[in-house]
Each structure stands twice: as structure tokens, then as C-alpha cells.
Amino acid sequence: MTDLATENWKDSLMVEPPLGVESNQPLSESRAKRPIEIARTRLLVAGTIFALCFAVLGVRIVDLAVNDEAEIARSTTGREAGTLGLARADVVDRNGMLLATNLPTVSLYVDQTKVIDPEDAADKLHAVLPEYSRDTLIKRIAGDARYVWIKRSLTPEQEYQINRLGLPGFSFEREERRVYPQGPLFAHVLGYTGIDNRGLSGVERGLDRSLAASDRKTPVMLSLDLRVQHILAEELSRAIVDFKGVGGAGVVLDVDSGEIIAMVSLPSFDPNGKKQQDDPNQFNRVTKGVYELGSTFKAFTLAMALDYGVVDLDDGYDASMPIRIARFTINDDHPENRWLSVPEIFMHSSNIGAAKMALDVGATRQRAFLKKIGLLDSIKLEMPEVGQPQSPTAKEWRDISTMTIAFGHGVAVTPLHLASGIATLVNGGFLREPTLLKRPAGVPAPGTRVLKAETSEIMRRLLRLVVTDGTGKKASAPGYLVGGKTGTAEKSSATGYRKKSLISTFVGAFPMNRPRYVVLAMIDEPKGNEATHGFATAGWTAAPLVSRVVTRTAPLLGVGPLDEDAAPVRHEMMVNELSSGAKLASF
Amino acid sequence: MIRPGVLVWIGAIVLMAITLFFITYEVQSVEKEVAALNREAIAQEEAIHVLRAEWSYLNRPERLSSLAERHLALQSVAPGQLIAAQHLDSLPVPKLAAQGDERLQDLLKRVVGETEP
Known part of the structure; x- marks a missing residue:
């Protein structure tokens, strides 16, 4: 019994051994081994699963402690440094000078349901915002709307004062305001935005998509040069004051890239101030206004006749008698009353000669030519204000149209068209779309050849001739070899042409041996003064303006002065085909 | 009776808990610091942005030329001087x-x- 009992005790001991205790009882070894093995394995599996669970929990604890905290912290601060959360990209000039930017401001709104005493609140607010009458404020404050604007874009001082009033229901919201540090100088080019930061006019409208795009870190770089723009605007406004004009337009254009370096329309307006959509000063005379630009068109007439091979430089026309056609008479403004060679027609700006020349080319070819150099279609520009040129339809384009268009009446284009057309005449004959965006340096701009290279070469000489010996002498800027063409046109109105309302234009390029820039100046309704002996024509008003602009801007544009009287330069600009005996300096 | 192995484990757990506790606090304080620096950086960026606008406003060519006229006896460069x-x-x-x-x-x-x- 005892034996058995002992045996039993031993057995029971063997069946449930304490964990980790090894038995070396030889008696029960074979019998007890299997269950122990099974138990161990189970224990191991369970232990591993628990260990894994705890490991996961542990990792999660560390994760919560370290990482999640970070995310919460980040989400509470809003955004990270280095990402200025502005709603609109900056606009800079070609040298990176700031032209338009967004500045943070605060706006005041009211939750009308939370206002206790609207009249009292209106009284207090009226003291801080005197521009709003008490009644207006009450109307905005009383009611049960949750969100009503009181005033957008407060000054920091106003914000402080309103904060100090401690009115319940009133709150501020951070907003952004578009600011134009250069003021009226770029008003027409840049345009402006509405209160919601959407572009309404100018480049702001034309490039609205890229300015408001999600990648707003890089500013939009325009082709304009702040310094040149300033000089052009300054000289133009001085001329407008001097000649009591009603307005003016100016363009500086890179002939090789089509980049617009400066573009001024006067009078201007303040883009930072209050803007009325119907303000006449917002009218862009450079890109939107279409004008009959007068004799400047003779440059195209000559280029056309030369390019088609209709005339050579030693041909000429009899300009001694006015042309009478239908009920019109075509006269010369600077009459020579004799046979004029082709260069003389240009340099004395003979209407008769140009009309006869155009007639020889013919209406169809004239229309095709003007179309080819882009004068009959509106220019695609990075802004919505582009004018559609006015011209007769192919059917209406009769001989009389051909003759008047030859000297710039009958086709109305924008000053930018004229500048672009002249650029084509002098840059070797390539038509390039003008652009307001800076082009990468060193990459040739795309262009289509519309003129023979020889025609362009002759036009350079002829344009130079106008400045050395013709109607544009006052455009000369010694050292910079200016060439160009004057144009004085009578403004057309419902009752016909008005003798006293002129558009005086000078369009030139420099340096003429290798033209780099076109400069255009137009004065709207100039009146002669004592200094000009009463003349308001382009040669007296617009030409000297171009001279000053070239002298001041050429060093900035990287054009060095050259000796105009040096033999090689004279040779390059030589025009031989002038009538012998004709006085070169005749005006 | 507690075995040494268990002791080691308990010790490890306590040690880890304490370490975790301190790490948590350290992380929190570092996060706060980062947030503060971030805020400061943003404020500075905004200030720089506003100052750039002001710099551009003060450098209007119109203003510079009137200042130059008033304070300097300089003239525009004539072509012959280049x-x-x-x-x-x-x-x-x-x-x-x-x-x-x-x-x-x-x-x-x-x-x-x-x-x-």
C-alpha cells in the first residue's frame, strides 16, 4: 500500500512538475515525457503570441509618444516655415525688381446674432471707421446673419483700435491684398485684381492661371525693365505737359526677341487706390487703342514695294502735282514739287510718291503684305486688352484705299502693331510675336521670315536717312545711330478728319547698323508751343522725345555709343540714290 | 519565491517605462520648440516679405531720381562720356x-x- 502510495505520489509529481524543473526519475521517464513535451510546446506558442502582442503594444506606445505628438504639434501651427501661404505669386521685372505682391491684411466681419446692442456698436465703430456713416454701420450690424463683412483690408492701427473696443460678435479674418509698389508706373501693363484676388485686367488677368497656380513660390518674371519704363514714362509725361496733349503712348521693343522692354500709356491710374471700371484713364493706348498712324506707314509701303521688286532705290515718282481721285486730293505736307527718288519720297515723307508706289504694287498685294507682317490681326499678348486693327475688307480695298493706306490713313492699328512691324522691317525680316514674358537669354526667339534680308538692310539705311536728312532730325541721339519715321495724322471723327486734333508719332530703332531696340512715342492731340514755332507735328514733338529716351536708356540696355561719323558706319548707312542738286537738308 | 529571471524582466519593464516617460516628455518639449521656431520663422518670412514690398516702394525710380536731384550734383551720362x-x-x-x-x-x-x- 505504502509502496503503491509512494508510487502514486511519485507519479503525480511527475505528471505535474513545476515549470522548468527537470525530473531525473528513471522510473516514470518514458511515461511522462510526451505530455510534458506537449505542454511545453503549447506554452511556448502561447508565450510567443503574448510576447508579440506586448511587443506590438510597446512599439505603439513609443510610436504614440514620439510620432503622433509631432503630428498634432504640426497641425496646430498650421503651416511650415518656407512656404509663405500667399494666394497669388509675385510679379517681377526682368531684373527681379518687385512689381506686384500680396501683403497680409485683416478684414473685419460681424456675426450679427452675437451683437448685443447694434446702435452702440455702430457708434463706437463709426469713431474708428469714419468713412462709414452710422446708418450704414447699423444696417450691416443689425440682423441675424452669421457672417457680414464690415470692412476689408484694415490698417494695423484700425485693427488695434477695434480690438480695444472689445465688441462682442466682431471678428477679424486674415486676408491678402494685392499691392503694386511701383504705383501708376505699371498700372496698364499689370492691371489689377479684385478683392478676391482674381485678376481683372492687364497681366493679372492674362496670366491669372499661372499667378494663382498651386506652385506660387516662383514669381512671374516679365520682359519689362523698371528703369526703362520709368524713363519712357517720365519723358512721355513731360512731352504731354509741354505740348498740352490729352495722352500718350510709348513702347520699347527688343527686335530680336519680341520682348516688350517698356510699355507706357498715359494718363495712368493708381492701381493701389479705388478703381472704377469705366475710368477713361484705364484705357490702354498701347495695346487697346487703334489709331491711323499716318506717315509711319510709309515705311511699310516702301518695304513692300522693295520686297516685291516693284521699285528699286534709283526709281522715283513725279510728286510735283497733287493726286485728284474721286472727291479726294492727295497733297504733300512737306512739298518738294518735283520728281522724287524712292529714298527722297521716304525722307521727305511724300504722300503723293507713297500713294503712286502703292498703286503700282496693287491693292491685293498690299493687303497680303500688311497681313503678312501682322498689321491686320490683333496681337496675342499676355493680357486681355488687345485692340483689333480696323481695315477695309478685301472687297472695300479699292485703289483709293490703297493710296491712303500707303501713307497711313484707312488702316487703324495699335501703337504696339506699329512697333512690332518696324521691328520686323529692321531685324532682318522676321516677324516675332511681341511678348510680356522674359525670354531665356541666348535662345533664339521663334520667328517667321516675312521679308527678304536685303529689304530689311535697305530699310535700315532709309530709316536712318530720315533722321540724318529728313523729317526726323530731332530724333537723333548722337552716338546711338537712331533711325526712324515720323507720322502726323489727323484724328478721324464722325464728321471726318479734324485738322487741329493730331496724333503725332515717331517710331525709331537703334543702332541702325545692327538694330537692337525699337522705340515708339505717340502723343495724342499735341499743340505747338513757342519752342516748336507752333508746330505740333511728330518731327517737333515725338522725335525729340525718342532722342532723349534713347540717350538715357541705351547705356542701361547695353548699347554702347559709336562714332556716327566713322567711315565704316557712314558706309553702312549710305544712300546714294538722291537727286543731284537736291538740297539734302531740306525739310 | 521570485526567481532572478522574473526580477530581470520586471526591472527591464520598469526601466523601459521610465525611459519612455522621459522620452515622451522630451519629445513634447522638442515639438514645442519646433513649433515655436516654426512660428517665429513664419513671422520672419512674413516680415521679410512686407519689407521687400516696402524696399521696392522706397526704390521707385521716381523717388530715387528726385532724391538724387536734391542731394547729388550728378547728371545723366552723355554718350561722349562712355x-x-x-x-x-x-x-x-x-x-x-x-x-x-x-x-x-x-x-x-x-x-x-x-x-x-
Whole structure:
């Protein structure tokens, strides 16, 4: 019994051994081994699963402690440094000078349901915002709307004062305001935005998509040069004051890239101030206004006749008698009353000669030519204000149209068209779309050849001739070899042409041996003064303006002065085909 | 009776708990610091942005030219006053330099050196 009992005790001991205790009882070894093995394995599996669970929990604890905290912290601060959360990209000039930017401001709104005493609140607010009458404020404050604007874009001082009033229901919201540090100088080019930061006019409208795009870190770089723009605007406004004009337009254009370096329309307006959509000063005379630009068109007439091979430089026309056609008479403004060679027609700006020349080319070819150099279609520009040129339809384009268009009446284009057309005449004959965006340096701009290279070469000489010996002498800027063409046109109105309302234009390029820039100046309704002996024509008003602009801007544009009287330069600009005996300096 | 293995485990757990506790606090304080620095950086960025606008406003050519007119006795450069660097020899400057003005000599060397690679 005892034996058995002992045996039993031993057995029971063997069946449930304490964990980790090894038995070396030889008696029960074979019998007890299997269950122990099974138990161990189970224990191991369970232990591993628990260990894994705890490991996961542990990792999660560390994760919560370290990482999640970070995310919460980040989400509470809003955004990270280095990402200025502005709603609109900056606009800079070609040298990176700031032209338009967004500045943070605060706006005041009211939750009308939370206002206790609207009249009292209106009284207090009226003291801080005197521009709003008490009644207006009450109307905005009383009611049960949750969100009503009181005033957008407060000054920091106003914000402080309103904060100090401690009115319940009133709150501020951070907003952004578009600011134009250069003021009226770029008003027409840049345009402006509405209160919601959407572009309404100018480049702001034309490039609205890229300015408001999600990648707003890089500013939009325009082709304009702040310094040149300033000089052009300054000289133009001085001329407008001097000649009591009603307005003016100016363009500086890179002939090789089509980049617009400066573009001024006067009078201007303040883009930072209050803007009325119907303000006449917002009218862009450079890109939107279409004008009959007068004799400047003779440059195209000559280029056309030369390019088609209709005339050579030693041909000429009899300009001694006015042309009478239908009920019109075509006269010369600077009459020579004799046979004029082709260069003389240009340099004395003979209407008769140009009309006869155009007639020889013919209406169809004239229309095709003007179309080819882009004068009959509106220019695609990075802004919505582009004018559609006015011209007769192919059917209406009769001989009389051909003759008047030859000297710039009958086709109305924008000053930018004229500048672009002249650029084509002098840059070797390539038509390039003008652009307001800076082009990468060193990459040739795309262009289509519309003129023979020889025609362009002759036009350079002829344009130079106008400045050395013709109607544009006052455009000369010694050292910079200016060439160009004057144009004085009578403004057309419902009752016909008005003798006293002129558009005086000078369009030139420099340096003429290798033209780099076109400069255009137009004065709207100039009146002669004592200094000009009463003349308001382009040669007296617009030409000297171009001279000053070239002298001041050429060093900035990287054009060095050259000796105009040096033999090689004279040779390059030589025009031989002038009538012998004709006085070169005749005006 | 507690075995040494269990002791080791308990010790490890306590140690880890304490470490975790401190790490958590350290992380929190570092996060706060980062947030503060971030806020400060944003404030500085905004300030720089506003100052850039003001700088541009103060540098309007119109204002600069009126200031220059008032305070400087300078005139615009006339075309005749500009000369290409390789033509410097035709000016009296080299002669002056030869007479011993060292600064002028240096300047001349630099200008001519830049244009003649």
C-alpha cells in the first residue's frame, strides 16, 4: 500500500512538475515525457503570441509618444516655415525688381446674432471707421446673419483700435491684398485684381492661371525693365505737359526677341487706390487703342514695294502735282514739287510718291503684305486688352484705299502693331510675336521670315536717312545711330478728319547698323508751343522725345555709343540714290 | 519565491517605462520648440516679405531720381562720356596712372584685364 502510495505520489509529481524543473526519475521517464513535451510546446506558442502582442503594444506606445505628438504639434501651427501661404505669386521685372505682391491684411466681419446692442456698436465703430456713416454701420450690424463683412483690408492701427473696443460678435479674418509698389508706373501693363484676388485686367488677368497656380513660390518674371519704363514714362509725361496733349503712348521693343522692354500709356491710374471700371484713364493706348498712324506707314509701303521688286532705290515718282481721285486730293505736307527718288519720297515723307508706289504694287498685294507682317490681326499678348486693327475688307480695298493706306490713313492699328512691324522691317525680316514674358537669354526667339534680308538692310539705311536728312532730325541721339519715321495724322471723327486734333508719332530703332531696340512715342492731340514755332507735328514733338529716351536708356540696355561719323558706319548707312542738286537738308 | 529571471524582466519593464516617460516628455518639449521656431520663422518670412514690398516702394525710380536731384550734383551720362574698355589708351588716364597714382593703376589693370581674356 505504502509502496503503491509512494508510487502514486511519485507519479503525480511527475505528471505535474513545476515549470522548468527537470525530473531525473528513471522510473516514470518514458511515461511522462510526451505530455510534458506537449505542454511545453503549447506554452511556448502561447508565450510567443503574448510576447508579440506586448511587443506590438510597446512599439505603439513609443510610436504614440514620439510620432503622433509631432503630428498634432504640426497641425496646430498650421503651416511650415518656407512656404509663405500667399494666394497669388509675385510679379517681377526682368531684373527681379518687385512689381506686384500680396501683403497680409485683416478684414473685419460681424456675426450679427452675437451683437448685443447694434446702435452702440455702430457708434463706437463709426469713431474708428469714419468713412462709414452710422446708418450704414447699423444696417450691416443689425440682423441675424452669421457672417457680414464690415470692412476689408484694415490698417494695423484700425485693427488695434477695434480690438480695444472689445465688441462682442466682431471678428477679424486674415486676408491678402494685392499691392503694386511701383504705383501708376505699371498700372496698364499689370492691371489689377479684385478683392478676391482674381485678376481683372492687364497681366493679372492674362496670366491669372499661372499667378494663382498651386506652385506660387516662383514669381512671374516679365520682359519689362523698371528703369526703362520709368524713363519712357517720365519723358512721355513731360512731352504731354509741354505740348498740352490729352495722352500718350510709348513702347520699347527688343527686335530680336519680341520682348516688350517698356510699355507706357498715359494718363495712368493708381492701381493701389479705388478703381472704377469705366475710368477713361484705364484705357490702354498701347495695346487697346487703334489709331491711323499716318506717315509711319510709309515705311511699310516702301518695304513692300522693295520686297516685291516693284521699285528699286534709283526709281522715283513725279510728286510735283497733287493726286485728284474721286472727291479726294492727295497733297504733300512737306512739298518738294518735283520728281522724287524712292529714298527722297521716304525722307521727305511724300504722300503723293507713297500713294503712286502703292498703286503700282496693287491693292491685293498690299493687303497680303500688311497681313503678312501682322498689321491686320490683333496681337496675342499676355493680357486681355488687345485692340483689333480696323481695315477695309478685301472687297472695300479699292485703289483709293490703297493710296491712303500707303501713307497711313484707312488702316487703324495699335501703337504696339506699329512697333512690332518696324521691328520686323529692321531685324532682318522676321516677324516675332511681341511678348510680356522674359525670354531665356541666348535662345533664339521663334520667328517667321516675312521679308527678304536685303529689304530689311535697305530699310535700315532709309530709316536712318530720315533722321540724318529728313523729317526726323530731332530724333537723333548722337552716338546711338537712331533711325526712324515720323507720322502726323489727323484724328478721324464722325464728321471726318479734324485738322487741329493730331496724333503725332515717331517710331525709331537703334543702332541702325545692327538694330537692337525699337522705340515708339505717340502723343495724342499735341499743340505747338513757342519752342516748336507752333508746330505740333511728330518731327517737333515725338522725335525729340525718342532722342532723349534713347540717350538715357541705351547705356542701361547695353548699347554702347559709336562714332556716327566713322567711315565704316557712314558706309553702312549710305544712300546714294538722291537727286543731284537736291538740297539734302531740306525739310 | 521570485526567481532572478522574473526580477530581470520586471526591472527591464520598469526601466523601459521610465525611459519612455522621459522620452515622451522630451519629445513634447522638442515639438514645442519646433513649433515655436516654426512660428517665429513664419513671422520672419512674413516680415521679410512686407519689407521687400516696402524696399521696392522706397526704390521707385521716381523717388530715387528726385532724391538724387536734391542731394547729388550728378547728371545723366552723355554718350561722349562712355568709352569701350579697349579704347582706354586714347584717354589721359594711363598717363595719370603712369605718373604714380597706384589706385588708378590698379583700377586700369582690372578693367583692361577683364576685357582682354
